Amino acid sequence: MNVLHRDPLVLLIEDFLQPGEAEHMIAAARPLMERSGIFADGAKTAYSEARTSSNAFLDDGGDHVIRCIEERASLISNVPVNYTEPLQVVWYRRNQEFRPHHDYISAKNLKHDYWAHIGQRYVTMLVYLNEPAKGGNTLFPTLKLDVPPKKNAALFWYNINLDGVEDERTLHGGSPVDEGEKYAINIWQRKMLPHVQAILDASVADD
Numbered sequence: 577m578n579v580l581h582r583d584p585l586v587l588l589i590e591d592f593l594q595p596g597e598a599e600h601m602i603a604a605a606r607p608l609m610e611r612s613g614i615f616a617d618g619a620k621t622a623y624s625e626a627r628t629s630s631n632a633f634l635d636d637g638g639d640h641v642i643r644c645i646e647e648r649a650s651l652i653s654n655v656p657v658n659y660t661e662p663l664q665v666v667w668y669r670r671n672q673e674f675r676p677h678h679d680y681i682s683a684k685n686l687k688h689d690y691w692a693h694i695g696q697r698y699v700t701m702l703v704y705l706n707e708p709a710k711g712g713n714t715l716f717p718t719l720k721l722d723v724p725p726k727k728n729a730a731l732f733w734y735n736i737n738l739d740g741v742e743d744e745r746t747l748h749g750g751s752p753v754d755e756g757e758k759y760a761i762n763i764w765q766r767k768m769l770p771h772v773q774a775i776l777d778a779s780v781a782d783d
């Protein structure tokens with residue numbers, strides 16, 4: 577395991593996936609791929625030049641490889657496995673990218689977000705399923721980190737700090753793939769934090 581940054585903590589966990597799991601995930605996701613969206617106002621999805629990839633959501637219904645990956649991620653982060661979102665497999669072809677953004681949900685969107693009942697996105701584990709021929713690094717502009725995709729490795733970070741405050745320094749993006757293609761899994765784990773609970777309570781009071 578490599579500590580890429582200490583505060584905020586960013587880890588690269590090599591061999592997070594076992595042999596064959598990456599291929600299994602790509603095969604499961606391929607038929608379900610759709611153009612990626614971003615959160616717009618409220619719970620709506622919008623299409624944007626800022627995110628030109630495709631993605632597919634996979635839940636663990638009956639698939640023991642997916643379940644096993646979710647359990648492994650939960651053992652590492654200590655977030656209960658039922659706080660895992662359906663896994664999102666992302667797929668970038670040549671010139672596709674996801675420009676720098678935060679994975680946490682803004683307070684405004686969290687209030688409307690249909691995921692809100694399980695809380696803010698606490699942990700991101702970005703698991704690389706292959707290595708593009710050229711480009712496709714994960715870039716953290718504020719932290720000055722530029723991480724080349726390494727097959728089977730997981731890039732791990734916390735989107736919010738221990739006080740429950742969104743950590744703006746976690747700004748990151750997927751640089752354009754220059755040659756070949758790139759597949760990765762987003763494992764997002766949620767946490768019900770007091771300030772999230774307060775937002776939800778306020779939104780129930782509004783209704």
Ligand SMILES: O=C(O)CCC(=O)C(=O)O
Pocket residue numbers: 666674679702712713714715748749750751760762
């Ligand atoms: O593709 C990458 O390296 C980053 C992907 C990402 O940040 C995301 O999908 O939220």
Ligand SMILES: [Fe+2]
Pocket residue numbers: 677678679748
């Ligand atoms: Fe992201």
